[in-house]
Amino acid sequence: MSTTTADTTVTAEDLYTIGAEIHDAKAPLDSPLDKMWGQRKFTAKLVNPSNRRKLNIIIVGTGLAGGAAAASLGEMGYHVLNFCYQDSPRRAHSIAAQGGINAAKNYRNDGDSTYRLFYDTVKGGDYRARETNVYRLAEVSANIIDQCVAQGVPFAREYGGLLDNRSFGGVQVSRTFYARGQTGQQLLIGAYQALERQVAAGTVSMYARHEMQDVIVADGRARGIVVRDMVTGEIQTYYADVVILATGGYGNVFFLSTNAMGSNTTAIWRAHKRGAFFGNPCYTQIHPTCIPQHGEYQSKLTLMSESLRNDGRIWVPKRVEDCSKDPREIPEADRDYYLERIYPSFGNLVPRDIASRQAKYMCDEGRGVGPEVEEVDQATGQKVLRRRGVYLDFADALNRLGHKAVEAKYGNLFDMYQQITGENPYETPMRIYPAVHYTMGGLWVDYDLETTIPGLFCAGEANFADQGANRLGASALMQGLADGYFVLPETIPNYLAGMLRAEPIDDSHPAAQEAIAAVKERTQKLLTIQGSRSVDSFHKELGRIMWEYCGMERREEGLVRAIGLIRDLRADFWTDVKVTGEGVGLNQALERAARLADFLELGELMCIDALQRRESCGGHFRAESKTPDGEALRHDDQFLYVSAWEAAGEDGKPTLHKEPLVYKNIELKTRSYK
Amino acid sequence: MNVTLRVWRQKDARSAGKMVEYKLSDIDEHMSFLEMLDVLNEQLTAADEEPVAFDSDCREGICGMCGVVINGVPHGRGQTTYQTTTCQLHMREFHDGDVIDIEPWRATSFPVIKDLVVDRTAFDRIIAAGGFITAPTGTAPEAHATPVAKADADRAFDAATCIGCGACVAACPNGSAMLFTAAKVTHLGSLPQGQPERRSRALSMVAQHDAEGFGNCTNIGECSAVCPKGIPLEVISRLNRDLYGALTTVRGAELG
Numbered sequence: 001m002s003t004t005t006a007d008t009t010v011t012a013e014d015l016y017t018i019g020a021e022i023h024d025a026k027a028p029l030d031s032p033l034d035k036m037w038g039q040r041k042f043t044a045k046l047v048n049p050s051n052r053r054k055l056n057i058i059i060v061g062t063g064l065a066g067g068a069a070a071a072s073l074g075e076m077g078y079h080v081l082n083f084c085y086q087d088s089p090r091r092a093h094s095i096a097a098q099g100g101i102n103a104a105k106n107y108r109n110d111g112d113s114t115y116r117l118f119y120d121t122v123k124g125g126d127y128r129a130r131e132t133n134v135y136r137l138a139e140v141s142a143n144i145i146d147q148c149v150a151q152g153v154p155f156a157r158e159y160g161g162l163l164d165n166r167s168f169g170g171v172q173v174s175r176t177f178y179a180r181g182q183t184g185q186q187l188l189i190g191a192y193q194a195l196e197r198q199v200a201a202g203t204v205s206m207y208a209r210h211e212m213q214d215v216i217v218a219d220g221r222a223r224g225i226v227v228r229d230m231v232t233g234e235i236q237t238y239y240a241d242v243v244i245l246a247t248g249g250y251g252n253v254f255f256l257s258t259n260a261m262g263s264n265t266t267a268i269w270r271a272h273k274r275g276a277f278f279g280n281p282c283y284t285q286i287h288p289t290c291i292p293q294h295g296e297y298q299s300k301l302t303l304m305s306e307s308l309r310n311d312g313r314i315w316v317p318k319r320v321e322d323c324s325k326d327p328r329e330i331p332e333a334d335r336d337y338y339l340e341r342i343y344p345s346f347g348n349l350v351p352r353d354i355a356s357r358q359a360k361y362m363c364d365e366g367r368g369v370g371p372e373v374e375e376v377d378q379a380t381g382q383k384v385l386r387r388r389g390v391y392l393d394f395a396d397a398l399n400r401l402g403h404k405a406v407e408a409k410y411g412n413l414f415d416m417y418q419q420i421t422g423e424n425p426y427e428t429p430m431r432i433y434p435a436v437h438y439t440m441g442g443l444w445v446d447y448d449l450e451t452t453i454p455g456l457f458c459a460g461e462a463n464f465a466d467q468g469a470n471r472l473g474a475s476a477l478m479q480g481l482a483d484g485y486f487v488l489p490e491t492i493p494n495y496l497a498g499m500l501r502a503e504p505i506d507d508s509h510p511a512a513q514e515a516i517a518a519v520k521e522r523t524q525k526l527l528t529i530q531g532s533r534s535v536d537s538f539h540k541e542l543g544r545i546m547w548e549y550c551g552m553e554r555r556e557e558g559l560v561r562a563i564g565l566i567r568d569l570r571a572d573f574w575t576d577v578k579v580t581g582e583g584v585g586l587n588q589a590l591e592r593a594a595r596l597a598d599f600l601e602l603g604e605l606m607c608i609d610a611l612q613r614r615e616s617c618g619g620h621f622r623a624e625s626k627t628p629d630g631e632a633l634r635h636d637d638q639f640l641y642v643s644a645w646e647a648a649g650e651d652g653k654p655t656l657h658k659e660p661l662v663y664k665n666i667e668l669k670t671r672s673y674k
Numbered sequence: 675m676n677v678t679l680r681v682w683r684q685k686d687a688r689s690a691g692k693m694v695e696y697k698l699s700d701i702d703e704h705m706s707f708l709e710m711l712d713v714l715n716e717q718l719t720a721a722d723e724e725p726v727a728f729d730s731d732c733r734e735g736i737c738g739m740c741g742v743v744i745n746g747v748p749h750g751r752g753q754t755t756y757q758t759t760t761c762q763l764h765m766r767e768f769h770d771g772d773v774i775d776i777e778p779w780r781a782t783s784f785p786v787i788k789d790l791v792v793d794r795t796a797f798d799r800i801i802a803a804g805g806f807i808t809a810p811t812g813t814a815p816e817a818h819a820t821p822v823a824k825a826d827a828d829r830a831f832d833a834a835t836c837i838g839c840g841a842c843v844a845a846c847p848n849g850s851a852m853l854f855t856a857a858k859v860t861h862l863g864s865l866p867q868g869q870p871e872r873r874s875r876a877l878s879m880v881a882q883h884d885a886e887g888f889g890n891c892t893n894i895g896e897c898s899a900v901c902p903k904g905i906p907l908e909v910i911s912r913l914n915r916d917l918y919g920a921l922t923t924v925r926g927a928e929l930g
Contacts, residue, residue: 088738143814152868189834260737297702299712416735534720536712580722
């Protein structure tokens with residue numbers, strides 16, 4: 001632990017400055033909502049097929065957004081250079097999404113429509129997303145399903161051969177398409193196969209085990225990237241006419257999350273430092289149904305699909321003294337099915353943020369279950385032992401549907417739970433607890449998905465655009481594929497049409513030289529500190545700070561304290577980290593250190609963003625802003641805006657640019673799931 | 675528990691490697707196997723030695739990035755009754771005092787990059803050779819236009835669960851990737867959307883498989899026995915049937 005103490009005399013307003021408002025200039029706001037995307041597509045400039053092969057596109061990331069975009073743009077005839085840090089594009093973390101993908105097909109004849117999907121998504125995002133982007137998302141959702149089926153994605157089907165649907169957290173229609181509990185895997189493999197087809201066709205050049213270190217902004221435009229070849233250690237440059245970042249979320253700032261070990265913020269953070277605004281960094285989603293932490297050595301948390309909430313019932317014992325008992329011996333009368341009690345109309349299907357927070361409250365009250373874990377009480381600063389888990393019980397479903405039907409629906413999830421915990425969920429209730437899962441924040445983009453750096457686009461979880469302050473279940477896959485298959489292939493040509501006469505650039509350009517030198521210097525510095533602490537020990541400490549002060553419940557004084565702690569930790573990191581090995585060749589300690597260096601900066605911005613937003617909305621819950629019965633209280637009069645952050649300059653203070661959110665089609669309401 | 679590890683250390687592709695012994699104490703039985711290696715790496719770092727390089731990403735058994743040979747068995751199933759990836763193997767499967775051998779996948783077509791990390795890009799090239807359905811973005815018909823019998827959809831799904839980890843190759847005495855190749859041929863060939871390219875797909879993928887230096891299948895079945903997703907050996911029969919059909923009917927022009 002750091003020996004210096006945080007300065008608690010700082011106030012929020014000392015930490016940032018307020019800049020000019022920012023607006024999205026690309027959505028044709030004079031068109032009606034349902035004509036807007038059509039209008040934008042029509043006015044977008046096109047590129048003649050014979051000119052396309054002369055234009056190069058860099059795409060970083062090969063998940064649903066990046067992989068789908070690379071396949072689609074390659075197919076259109078552009079030359080795509082596609083990068084990923086994994087050994088193969090098929091590993092991108094989209095693969096781990098379990099539950100499903102939403103689409104407004106209304107196959108169930110239960111009143112679904114494009115408008116309803118749009119409405120549910122904006123409402124689910126707690127009215128902090130743009131109407132324009134979300135409507136487009138709902139509009140293209142049906143095409144995504146068509147596209148995936150044509151590619152051979154084996155979605156679940158009914159006996160009649162048609163596609164099956166299920167309902168998912170936060171909505172009352174069945175619009176979620178799924179492939180057992182492996183929907184993300186199947187969608188990603190579909191995109192990956194389309195991508196490999198383009199690799200074979202020569203339109204896509206694939207660079208696996210290449211990690212982006214910086215973006216090259218030359219003469220005001222993104223023209224290339226600096227990467228580290230992770231096998232040789234060589235620092236290389238690649239140039240193009242446009243750069244797309246589709247590098248996923250930054251949940252690993254919390255160390256423990258459901259993200260993959262390698263998921264990181266470096267690409268978007270480096271872009272931010274080069275001038276791309278960062279939107280709503282504090283909006284993180286804590287997923288309610290994860291397997292609880294079991295020890296200090298733990299490297300990641302595992303999510304259990306929230307589709308489990310369709311048939312599982314969540315409860316804790318009514319009495320603290322029952323918490324150490326075998327759950328099967330606790331009679332019905334002594335169980336508190338708290339979500340069904342507090343939210344009778346949505347019950348176990350309330351949105352993720354609500355389900356997560358209520359689980360935290362139950363455990364804070366001492367009614368959690370499972371092993372006791374040591375933690376620091378935020379109010380008293382004392383170390384306490386608490387049980388961090390609630391039951392997710394399938395006994396009713398097993399009685400009602402039978403073992404076989406439950407196995408058919410959730411078999412792989414039950415197996416996974418048993419492999420990890422050694423307990424059999426068919427016999428004893430699962431234990432679950434919330435974990436960091438998704439980040440709604442990301443690079444600020446306009447309707448075309450272009451950042452504030454011309455020629456730098458951002459898609460999927462890496463951008464901030466569609467999910468608002470909270471994401472509904474099964475809409476991450478939808479957004480990734482919408483951006484990759486249907487949005488970027490329309491907006492990128494519009495940008496590229498203006499690049500046909502652009503001068504090619506190479507390493508001799510001053511901007512390139514500066515970026516290369518900066519990457520080499522940072523890499524060399526990490527290797528030469530040779531301090532006493534491992535990279536992971538710093539990462540775990542950052543994670544504890546973030547989880548405690550910028551997790552499910554945030555407070556003014558806690559956030560200020562966290563910022564001090566992060567600054568101290570960052571200073572320690574740059575003087576005391578130990579990175580073994582050398583710059584040449586594969587060096588995983590170096591890779592992790594470089595990622596952590598950026599998380600240590602991002603964590604501070606997340607806390608500053610959480611500080612300035614003195615309201616509760618979606619996944620962002622400020623303890624000071626709640627209704628008398630403890631629910632989140634928004635302040636639409638003060639905070640109906642996107643926070644778009646410009647990177648700190650010489651004074652070390654980031655600048656907040658507000659993008660006012662305008663709701664013309666949806667009336668703002670208080671979310672009520674009671 | 676206390677365990678002794680014997681780990682394959684190899685500086686890079688060109689250097690010779692060797693097994694190196696390490697002792698670990700106070701290992702929690704709830705740790706995953708890779709978390710145990712994390713603990714080893716923290717110890718090595720503290721002792722100014724270079725940590726053991728190994729691949730892993732999702733650590734929930736779905737991305738296919740991890741995989742080492744444990745006591746001679748790819749993904750080292752220990753005594754568990756179900757098939758699993760290395761990241762989903764837990765130390766409760768081992769005993770106090772165990773000696774555990776840890777090696778990389780061993781196959782000519784998967785050259786070692788460093789320690790336990792190997793190059794599996796040959797798999798990507800097999801997929802690129804034909805492991806897809808040609809369906810350009812935007813051309814898709816309405817999803818319900820073609821019903822798919824549930825049995826076909828389920829068979830396709832079972833084969834599509836392959837995570838491309840490469841354990842099948844590491845287990846095979848011939849270093850064959852036939853299970854991997856056949857899983858994709860079965861996935862796509864079981865669906866109506868995959869019929870037009872069914873035979874050319876089998877031919878092109880097998881040609882690439884052979885070109886990558888993978889061995890042939892002699893029906894040993896080790897591949898399926900270690901497959902973390904339980905891909906059945908039967909998919910290879912399906913591949914052979916498609917291949918036979920293709921050899922007798924596909925014209926040269928279709929092979930491109």
